[in-house]
Every structure is written in C-alpha cells, then in structure tokens.
Amino acid sequence: MLWQPNPVKVQVMSPEEAWLMVDIMKDVIQHGTAYGSVWGAGFRTPAGGKTGTTNDGTDVWFIGYTADLVAGLWMGMDKPAKVKSNAQGGVLAAPAWTAFMTEVYRRKPAPPDWPRPSGLITRRVDRETGLLQNPFCPPEVVYTEFYIAGTEPLRECDLHSPFGFTTDSLGNPIVPDSAAASVVTPGSAPVPRPLPPIKSSTPRDSNPFRLPPE
Numbered sequence: 001m002l003w004q005p006n007p008v009k010v011q012v013m014s015p016e017e018a019w020l021m022v023d024i025m026k027d028v029i030q031h032g033t034a035y036g037s038v039w040g041a042g043f044r045t046p047a048g049g050k051t052g053t054t055n056d057g058t059d060v061w062f063i064g065y066t067a068d069l070v071a072g073l074w075m076g077m078d079k080p081a082k083v084k085s086n087a088q089g090g091v092l093a094a095p096a097w098t099a100f101m102t103e104v105y106r107r108k109p110a111p112p113d114w115p116r117p118s119g120l121i122t123r124r125v126d127r128e129t130g131l132l133q134n135p136f137c138p139p140e141v142v143y144t145e146f147y148i149a150g151t152e153p154l155r156e157c158d159l160h161s162p163f164g165f166t167t168d169s170l171g172n173p174i175v176p177d178s179a180a181a182s183v184v185t186p187g188s189a190p191v192p193r194p195l196p197p198i199k200s201s202t203p204r205d206s207n208p209f210r211l212p213p214e
Helices: 015-030 089-107
Strands: 048-053 059-065 070-077 120-126 141-146 182-184 191-194
Touching: 015 120, 015 141, 048 089, 059 089, 070 089, 141 191
Parallel strands: none
Antiparallel strands: 048 059, 059 070, 120 141, 182 191
8 A cells, every 4th residue: 555545533513513404404305495306205214405506597406415325416508508497406406316315215224313412402482583482472483493502592582462463673562553452361251451552762642832731
C-alpha cells in the first residue's frame, strides 16, 4: 500500500440537533412538497428528503434517505431547457425515488425509525404564533413540537382570547361590528359579556372640543 488517507472526524451537531434536522426532513415527505409522491403513494419506511426545482424549471430533483440508504434523482436536459410547464421536483423526481426505494425494501428489511435522544422535550404549540397553546387556541392549530431543552417557547399564545377573537398589537379586540361577545366555559351555556375596554394612551371618552364645566 503506497498511501492510505487518515480521515479526521469532527462532530458538528449534537444528537439532539441531528434528530431535529431529520424530523424537519421527514416533514417534507409526510406533509410537504413530496407528500403526494412518497407518503401519499404508500411509502411508509421512515425517511426524510428534500425536493428541488430551479426557478426556470430546467432542473428538478429529489434527495431522500432512510436510516441505511441515501438516494438522489435529478431530471433535466443536456442543454438547459424547461422540463415542462410548472415543473416540480416533488411531482417529477420524487415518484421515481419512491419506485426505486420501494423496490429496495422489497429485497431487504426496512430500517427502524431514528431513535429520539433523551435530551429533547415536547410542548403543545399554537401553529399560528409558535407560542405555547393557551386554553382558547383552536384544536386544529395546536400540535406537538420537539425542542432542545432551553430553546422551547415560554410564553402562551397571545393571538386567541376567551372572547373568541384575535387582538391587535395593542391588545385591542379585532371583531366584527358587534357590541358584545360571549365566553363559553366547559359545561355551561354562553354568557354575554361586554367587550374589554379599548387600550389607548388617552381616556376613551376624551374630547378636546368639550367646553369646561361652568
């Protein structure tokens, strides 16, 4: 042997950071731009990936991976030209990746999912604000998110209120033309309540043109 490389290994991510990156890439397949061509097409082996499309539609690709195999697929022309109208990596390249990986795992056992490190914590979060859910956040916008301890949000959602409407940057209610709102508590009927006072730097009923009292 004339020469043999001596690779130097440097850890650039903690196990928690690496797992979160994999979780983000898994979301591309389970909910994102590759959903229809991978997860929606029935591929259920734990996998992550990323679609890609150039601005002019001359190149599309999909890079995906499981715990034991990485595969990438590119589509384009020898001489750059638009592949097709509205070309997308998730529509053109991802289906071919799915067909290939499906065949691979017909011939060998599929690997397990990536184990979650113990240093991660979960929180229930409002999708619209990225803050902790409060009791009034609609269920459809609340989901479970993973965090490295110390990076999780600490404040509760400030968008949803007990009055069923959102507020502006000053905390004033944003509601349709209405003089009252209802608060609903579990096991009780709606109780009419007046709207909270409008926050202002001056008294609400101040009138600079009002004459002083005699």
